[in-house]
Amino acid sequence: MIGLSNLANRSPWTSGILHFSLSQYFQRGSTLVEKKPYSFLRMSIAEAVSKALFSECNSKVQPSQLELLLEEPRRREFGDLSFPLPRLRQYCGKGMDELWKVVKKALSEHPLIKDLIRVGSYSNIYVDMAKYSFLFFESLKELKEQYGKPFSSKKERIVVEYVSANPVHPLHIGSGRNAVIGDFIYRILKEAGNEVERRYYVDDVGLQVAYLAYGYIKLGKPQPPQGMKPDHYYGLIYAATATIVDILKLKRLQAEAKNSGESEKYAQLGDRIHRLLADLSRLKERIPDEVNRLMDEISKEPDPEASISKLMREYELGLKSSEPVREVAQKVIEGIRQTLAALGIEMDKWDWESDLIKEGLVDEVIKKAYSSPYFGEHKGLPALVFADLLKDEEIRAKLRIPTGLEVPPLILRRSDGSTLYTTRDIAYTLKKFREFKADKVINVIAVEQTLPQTQLRLALYALGYEKEAESLYHYSYEMVNLPGKSMSGRRGAYVTVDEVINMMTEVVMNFMEKRGEASRSLALKIARSAFKYMMLSASPSKMLVFDIERALDRKQLSGPYLQYTFARAKSVLRKAGGEVPWEQIDCSKADVGLRKELIWLLSQYPSVVQKVSEELQPEDLVAHLNKVSDIFNRWYDSEPIAKEAEVGTRALKLAITYGVSVVLENGMKILGMDVLPRI
């Protein structure tokens, strides 16, 4: 089969394909089926013009350059595609009139072009829909549900690390965005033919888990009450512990301020304590006994923070006294795993940071760092100093470090000898590359971690892992906010994925009940798909304001819109007997209103997915599926499909409908949405 990637050495012009009549073209059999009809069309036009510019002006402009200039007019009256003539001037110094003649001559023989009209400075191209749709239908008929499948020419081994939320509280909607985006990346890379592995990094060695474990121990290792998920319960314990420790610390500072007569500082601290107490009383409503007991127990400690650090250090050293740390983290992770399962998201590997230390990988990295030429001191502590590396523009470019970004040294160890997250992450990155023999590692991590992720690449480079440094990608996404609220895990103020999914499921259930039948498992599939749709419809680089009211508004759930449209198309096909009578298709009926629009959009789909798989921008795929659904629904309303009397037209309509179902199914699967035959 001919893919666009083959065009470079097998041009349709030099091979003469397009000089055949279309019937001859298809008689040559399925080996000539075009995987991406739209790209094929554009490239063939660009090649023709490129050739003409060469012979008329001796211009050596590449077809791919010209292809970029080829635009779709906003209004159909102006044609299907169009060249702005002035843009061609940079390749050929002639005047517009002459350029127009060149383009006209170049394209007048093109078998897929029906007409060419100059309007002002545009040369408007009208595609011969009968022939072009034939090309599209041949492709669809041959590829069936494989139509639009992206392909990676490299077939790489890729690790995608995502979610990786710390095991101290349930997944909140920010982690939800991470989970959904990461899963999309996994799915599309896999679909494109790569070997992909999903990994979750459990950071059980950090300070946060130590806080949770500290509270957990103080309470005598309590179990969650009936009906409460462990991540939710221990999330409250974590927040209560952290808040109480903070309150006690501020109270001590306040007492000091009072003694030294700093009245302004005293008042300021008072305000902060007041706010923390408000947070605490909110937590108290949920777990009153636990909060009271924690307050009593922690107040007895002379220096709770020191005890927490000690616990963390003991855990890193693998001492028995710290066993409850792993124990409680494990329980939280089980809750998180349940949430992911409800979303239909699975991981291949759960990597415990403490195991990484046991395996000696962290020691290995630190040893290597000490002998690195970039080893130095920062704030009196062992560090990797990047100043020299950063001066080298070539290295900056290779490691994708923005110009002007200053990167402070990376401290390797705390003064108590314990390691820091980013140090351990160096080891973890190597583990990901080694274990999976990965060509590429993609970390899906929030944008606020841009700096440590940059330090990570520099550190790898500094330690001599240059290839790994260059093959490590930080896929960043913006935070999710609630209107008017600020979120804080440390204070237990967050909206969880569980509650959002539950609420959405309820809304869907209510809707279903009003219609008669209701099924909880179906409702969940609709709700979670709506959730994913929402998370993927906005560019990851944009902050997402998660308005629960809006999310629960049925009309706003555009996930169901896609699911509904798919079910509708399936239903039509079912009623029509299932099989598309390919041989009966009358392509001369394709150039009509919305039918043409649909064929046009469907023919573009493989090109869209291909680009999405390369640039990993889910919102482009969402937008395209939306457009397909929109036009299909309008078309569905405007004329009968299965009930069409004329045989050739009916076959055409069924083929279009089949195309819609294939494209929506393929696209929704990539987005991780549930594809439902009925809704």
Added chain:
RNA sequence: GGGCCCGUAGCCCAGCCAGGACAGGGCGCCGGCCUUCUAAGCCGGCGGUCCCGGGUUCAAAUCCCGGCGGGCCCGCCA
């Protein structure tokens, strides 16, 4: 103070990288359409200083410079 991201209708978002024809959707609001293939749908209407100011260009929402507004980062947290 420095760096990065965002700014397009009452609200949410696409278009910006690769500049082109009267700037596209969705929500909301107003009014219509189920004896016909799934009405979770469709049709019509209302709604815009593309944050502001310069510059480049035949042509700027898009590129450049300077502002303004919002967010994030600059920790012996992650």
